[in-house]
Amino acid sequence: MLSIDLKGKRALVAGVADDAGFGFAIAKALVEAGATVVAGTWPPALNIFRNLLERGKMDESRKLSNGSMLEFEKIYPLDAGFDTLADMPQELRENKRYKDVGDPSIEGLANLLRSDFGEQPLDIIVHSLANGPDVKKPLLDTSRRGYLEAVSVSAYSMVSMISRMGPLMRKGGSAVSLTYMASERVIPGYGGGMSSAKAALESDTRTLAFEAGRKYGIRVNTISAGPLASRAASAIGIIEKMIGYVSDNAPLQDHLTAEEVGNTAAFLCSPLASAVTGVTMYVDKGYHAMGMAVPPAT
């Protein structure tokens, strides 16, 4: 039988802080396929995530098909808005959520991975994070600071992760990020430069596929997912409307699950996808293919 076999592989999933988003579902799918997973979690969400795990609040969603539980080999603090500790403003370093976490920058995480697991500890990188302080504002009302922060945290972070962690990856490695079709079509309400950040992320996926393919022999792809009521998406304020609209107009009308995206990520990270790199793969019930809204049934 053809199967996704990730035994012996280690993945870093950056952007997990609860069991409602794509990061958790991808981590679970990778473990189902035999991989071990370390998580990178945003410091402001780190304690909450650890508490949820320790208190058993996520036990139901941690259950694997073989009866065991999803375990994270390690959970590291990660603020993907910073490449090095020196880039972090002093005020943030002294913040109560940051002062005890060590170096949560991308370089800090790369150093920790090396010291915990050796020079080439990774096979898979999953970038499942985004943030834009002005996301609720139309692009016309978005500040320069808000726009640049959206692009910095949500797109440049992928460039920085591949640049700093490419050397940590074993041959045949694979990286996947999460994008959204607001990069190429207007989604009213998805503001603050987040649409611009996703366009950058998709373009960078192609360039990184070339550069990191040649330099490290790894593959780089992005999944353009349909709407899901994760914590981040719910904060935008229009997620239920987006889910309803897609269901009304997509070729497949059932709602997208995080597990479906997790399974696609596991495929993209597996040897089965050994010739797939530089792609934006739609996992959206086919909604991207539509060019006209479906008139309501009379």
Ligand SMILES: NC(=O)c1ccc[n+]([C@@H]2O[C@H](COP(=O)([O-])OP(=O)(O)OC[C@H]3O[C@@H](n4cnc5c(N)ncnc54)[C@H](O)[C@@H]3O)[C@@H](O)[C@H]2O)c1
């Ligand atoms: N939910 C959707 O409808 C949807 C659709 C398409 C794409 N996506 C993308 O999927 C990815 C995951 O989002 P999600 O919807 O599963 O929500 P989520 O809330 O599960 O994940 C977002 C994560 O980003 C983390 N984060 C925010 N700022 C960070 C920073 N500076 N450093 C490190 N981590 C940071 C948050 O703590 C959170 O864990 C994002 O890239 C998002 O844009 C989401």
